[in-house]
Amino acid sequence: MLTRLAIRNIVLIEALDLDFPGGLGVLTGETGAGKSILLDALGLVLGNRADSGLLRAGEERASVTATFEFGVLPAAVREVLVEAEVEIEPGEPLILRRTLKSDGASKAFVNDQPVGAALLRELAPALVELHGQHDDRGLVNPRGHRALLDRYAGADVAGVEAAWRDWRTAGAKLAEARAAIEQAKADEDLLIAYVAELAALEPQEGEEDMLAGARADMQKGERLSGDLEELRVLWDGSDSALATLRGAGRRLDRIAVEHPLLAEALAALDRAVIEAGEAETKLEAAAGALSHDPAELDRIETRLFELRALARKHRCEVDELPAKMREMRAALDAIEAGDAEIGALEAAERAAHGTYRARAEALHANRVAAALRLDEAVAGELAPLKLDAARFRTAVAEQPEERWGPHGIDSVEFLIATNPGAEFAALGKIASGGELSRFILALKVALAEQGGAATVIFDEIDRGVGGAVASAIGERLERLAEGGQLLAVTHSPQVAARGCTHYVIAKSSEGTVTRTSVHLLDSAGRQEEIARMLSGAEITSEARAQADRLLEGV
Template sequence: MLTALAIRNVVLIEALDLAFHAGLGVLTGETGAGKSILLDSLGLVLGDRADTGLVRAGTDQASVTATFEFDRMPDAVRGILGDAEIDLEPGEPLIIKRRLRADGGSRAFINDQPVGVALLRDLSRMLVELHGQHDDRGLVNARGHRLLLDRYAHADVGAVAEAWQRWSKADAELAQARAAVAAARADEDLLGAYLAELTVLAPVIGEEQDLAEQRAAMQKGERLSGDLVQLQALWEGSDSALAVLRSAARRLDRIASEHPLLGEALASLDRAVIEAGEAEDRIAAAMDALAHDPALLDRIETRLFELRAAARKHGCTADALPAKLAEFQAQLDAIENGGTRIAELERAAQEASLDYQAKAEALSVLRAEVALRLDAAVAQELAPLKLDSARFRTAVVRLPEDRWGPQGVDAVEFLIATNPGAPFAPLGKIASGGELSRFILALKVALAEQGGAATVIFDEIDRGVGGAVASAIGERLARLASAGQLLAVTHSPQVAARGGTHYLIAKSSEGTVTRTSVALLDTAGRQEEIARMLSGAEITPEARAQADRLLEQA
């Protein structure tokens, strides 16, 4: 609920700090004292258009700060704040501030975090419900009527929403399957050709790399073959280098014992013969490894070209060709089996549709039944509020199928007819001023605790009425406020007497400077203000006595 409102430099208000409480709070004062300034200030902080006329003359900017506190923050409010990445600790107040410069610029903050004005407007619907002469929010707005009726009926709209989601999902799957089959059939011949090509090609994952490595080795052998043949010739024949080394070793072996150095030379020569023999073996092995078969190389290059050409054709790598083959096969299988699959999806979609329609129809019947009960409950409230010639009706209208949704198949709107024989029309288009406010009060009383904003404000709901009607209004406002917070701007002493808290709005002048102030009245102050409301400029003893009686009756 709204617990504090701080206003700086708004029209006639220089500086004002107000604290509000639960229950019914009434705001009174003489005409022109500045009650509308308070409502305009609250509207500014809740996202209304930034009107530079609100900035107090002679100042650069105006500001309004509203503080809201909750025993448990509504999920809708927490959701909006969460989407804006504003996290409040449990029990932390929600503080909204709006600054308006004289040149027209404005800024908004939530708990010191800059936000857009659109976010304030989104929050305003959850925080404050304002009913005044020109207000088009709250109960006047038909967009919330279906939700209010469903709450009044304790309807299980969640089951309908779940059924709608299942139907929507089944329809989407069916549409996707149909589109896939249609696209596949359009390309069936091409798919068949692709499948045949890849089936003949029979690609294998990793094959391209193996072939490329083989080809590279063969090409290297072809390039080195001449050198290898010449090297091998050095080791072949009786006059080869190795044969010469071996002959020298045999001859040296016969004389090695004649001198130590000859023995060492023989050892060195033996090692050379061994190393040369190993070199001969490795050259032979290399020639075998690098041997190339021109015919085999041609076959490898042909296969490699075919794999890479197919990969380019299908826009993938050679290793992805087996998956492409499986994909084409699956698409052709889908064409062959598409009828069966689509039939299954059609049955599922039909079942989901029937389930949704059954639940939505049951909800529609419940709405129609409960609408009659709500109409009767509102009708009982109209006569005491001097609206005995008026009629109220909750219109539950079946929507065309293309407008069905998770909330069911109905549109709901509250309609009124203010005179006998007059046609029914939306609330805001028929009633006006205090009459509209009394209609809304009757509806609020009938709906009782079926949801709404945390704070409800009625602006001059008693306009043009008095006596018993004003008393009836006051009694109903007090009843509504017992479960939350309700503020009423009033000119009626009967309504003012019902307030749990009473604020006096007054205007004063000092030379050319005019200011508006607001004071929280104590018991004596309330008696005096209600007596003024009863008697006018001169407060008589009779008026004070009557004020006491009204306060005692409240």
């Protein structure tokens, strides 16, 4: 709940620090004293548009700080903070601050961490619920009516949401599979042709490198063929250099015993013959490896051309062609198995749809029953609030399937008719602001809702009523404030007397300087303020006595 509000340099407020306890707090004061300034300041710190017109005359900067404290941080608040990556320790108060400069620029902070004003607006619905004379938020906005009815009914919306997600997931899988099969069938003839073309060529991984290497060797052989032939002549035949060396060796062998140097010469010649023989062997091997077969070279080049052309066709590398062929065969197999797969997915989608519909219809029945109970409860609150002729209806309408969603198959809206015979209409279409506020009060009392905003503010809900109606309003505000926090800006002494705490808002002037101040009243101050509200400008003893009776009667 809101525990502290600090305002600096907002309109007529120079410096103001207010502490708010729980229960019902009332704010009173003369007309024009500045009650709306408090609400404007609170609106600023809750993310309303920054307006330099809020700045106190002659000042360069203004600020508003609102402190909220909770036993357990509300889930809606925690989710917003987690999403925005704003850290807050367990048990730590939530402190919102907004600064405003004379040029209209503003800054926002949550627990001294800079944030955007949009984050304050996201937090606001879970923190403060404001009901004014012509407010279009809170209970007036039909967007929240379904959730309010569900809370009142204790409905199992989570189960419907889970069934909705399962149904949407099953539908998405079915649609994806159908699209894939349809695309595959559209490409089936082309796939068959591609697979046949690839199968005929039978590409192998690593084949391109092997063929390219063989072609390079053959092309080298073609270039070196003349040199190799000349070398072969040098080593082949009876007149070759190697044959001459061997002949010299045989002749030297016969005379080598005649002198040691001849023996050494023979040994050297033998080594030369051995080396020359090895050279001959390697030349023959090289000639074989570099042999140039024009027909084989042509076959290799043709094969390389076909492989590379097919790779370009399928926009892949040559080595990827075998995998591409397997992929296309798998697509063809999927087409054959597609009908069975689609059948299974259709069955799963039907089952998920049936589960969702069953849960949504059960939720619908729960909502209809709860709507009747709520209508009866609201009707019981109307007469004491001088709305005897008014009627209230919770409209639960089943929607067409295309508008079903995670919250079920219904639209929910609170409708009212203020005069006999009048048509039911939306809450926000009531002409009288006073009637609207009292309707909202009746609805909140009937809902006795839990899980709403931490702090509820009613701004002059009692305007235009008095006597028994004002007493009925005060009694219901007091009841609503039990266990929570409700603040009421009021002109009614009957309402003011119900407050646990009472603040008076006053405006004073010193020369050309005007200030608005707010003070917490003690018992004597409450009696005097309520007496003023009863009697007007001159407070009489009769007014004080009546104020005592009001305070004693609550």
